[in-house]
Amino acid sequence: MKKWGLLIAVLGLLAVACAATASAQDIKAWWTTSGFLGPVDVKGLIPSAPSRMTTLPVSMWIIDHPKGLIVFDTGNNVAISDGKCDTYWPKGFCQNFKPSQKRDDVIDRQLQKLGYSAEQVKFVITSHAHLDHIGNIKLFPKATHVMQRRELYQAWWPEKFQRASGVFILSDYDTTRDFDFLELDGDYDLFGDGSVVVLDTPGHTMGHQSLKLRLKQTGTVIITGDAIWMQENLDGHVPGINYNTAETMRSIEKLKRIRDLESGQIFMSHDEVSYNKGMHDSPYR
Ligand SMILES: [Zn+2]
Numbered sequence: 607m608k609k610w611g612l613l614i615a616v617l618g619l620l621a622v623a624c625a626a627t628a629s630a631q632d633i634k635a636w637w638t639t640s641g642f643l644g645p646v647d648v649k650g651l652i653p654s655a656p657s658r659m660t661t662l663p664v665s666m667w668i669i670d671h672p673k674g675l676i677v678f679d680t681g682n683n684v685a686i687s688d689g690k691c692d693t694y695w696p697k698g699f700c701q702n703f704k705p706s707q708k709r710d711d712v713i714d715r716q717l718q719k720l721g722y723s724a725e726q727v728k729f730v731i732t733s734h735a736h737l738d739h740i741g742n743i744k745l746f747p748k749a750t751h752v753m754q755r756r757e758l759y760q761a762w763w764p765e766k767f768q769r770a771s772g773v774f775i776l777s778d779y780d781t782t783r784d785f786d787f788l789e790l791d792g793d794y795d796l797f798g799d800g801s802v803v804v805l806d807t808p809g810h811t812m813g814h815q816s817l818k819l820r821l822k823q824t825g826t827v828i829i830t831g832d833a834i835w836m837q838e839n840l841d842g843h844v845p846g847i848n849y850n851t852a853e854t855m856r857s858i859e860k861l862k863r864i865r866d867l868e869s870g871q872i873f874m875s876h877d878e879v880s881y882n883k884g885m886h887d888s889p890y891r
Contacts (some may be wrong), residue, residue: 607814623787631772631801633821634889637873638716639663639881640681641707643738647836653846655838662836662876664705664738666713667829668720669819670889673797674728677749677830678817679875680713680742683778687712695737696772713742729796731804733831733875734811736773743779751782752796752804755789757813768849770813790815807861809832809854810847816861818870824890826870833857836877 683694687709691700709715714724724745731752732740740761743751748795764774783816790792793827796802803818819827819850832845839845839858848854874880 617692619643624699627791630801631672631822632891633672633801633819633829634667634891635819635821636716636720636889637884637886638666638668638712639711639737640666640702640716640741641705641711642878643703643705643876646703648836649836651846652838655843658876660836661706662703663878663881664707665873665875665881666716667817667827668713668722669802670722671797671802674710675726676729676802676810677713677717677727678731679733679739679831680730681711681744682707682716682738683741683747683775684709694777695775699737699772705779729815731815732757733816733833734814736811736832737775739831739875740778740845741775743782743785747782747785748787750788752788752790752794754806755791755813756806756808756812756813757788757815758789760812771847773847796817798865805861805864807831807857809833809850809852809857810845812849815858816857818864819890821891824871826864826868827890828865828870829873830861830872830874832875833861834872834874836874837879838871840874844878 642661642663645659647657648660650654650659664681666681675865682705685694686705687707692812717724727749728745728748729752729843730743734757792806794804801820805816805818807814807816814832814833816831817829821827834840835845845854
């Protein structure tokens, strides 16, 4: 009987150990881009920043999680690929942002390059409903789409001052009303184990959200979306496109605080320098 008792105790300890490591599962996170925008002068986007020309990566992430394949942001709509911007985006946008997206840069092809298919994607997490982030959610009709409830309101009926800028393209999502939306009202731990946590970061848009991953080797990864475009925003320069500027600045502080407390790394959506320094041929693990 003593032996059985010991065995049960050992098994119990093993179970506790397994539970403790459950959050550091073998997750693979690829950072890719749906082509680039620009070159543009940073000053045009961030008025207080010094002038500097840059191109903007259109960041997207493919996350292979034991509980399902995840995509974070789906880039520019496939229709603007290969120089066809004028046929889909407003003319002014094409002229100002000069997207370089090729058909092979689009999220479905990016998945294929890694041996996945769009049909395999279980969760599409969209930071916000601007044209360079929500562009291809229609390629994922069977996935669960994770968005903040307020962002959905705004996507369908943007405030006049936001709509005038042309950044919401209704046809990116006009046939998605019956998709399975997981509508959030704040932060959300997707699998309940801290491995994939949606962070409520409003300001750039009404219901903008970012993403935090906990990876085995890399540790805390903070994928900002447009809560932080580039280095100048980290340095304290206020972004020039906001639904609510005070909320924007609070969201930047929130992400920096998490980075500092968890010794994490911040990955910005449109920062050319850090994109070029980042890993793209192999995943963050
Ligand atoms: Zn953007």
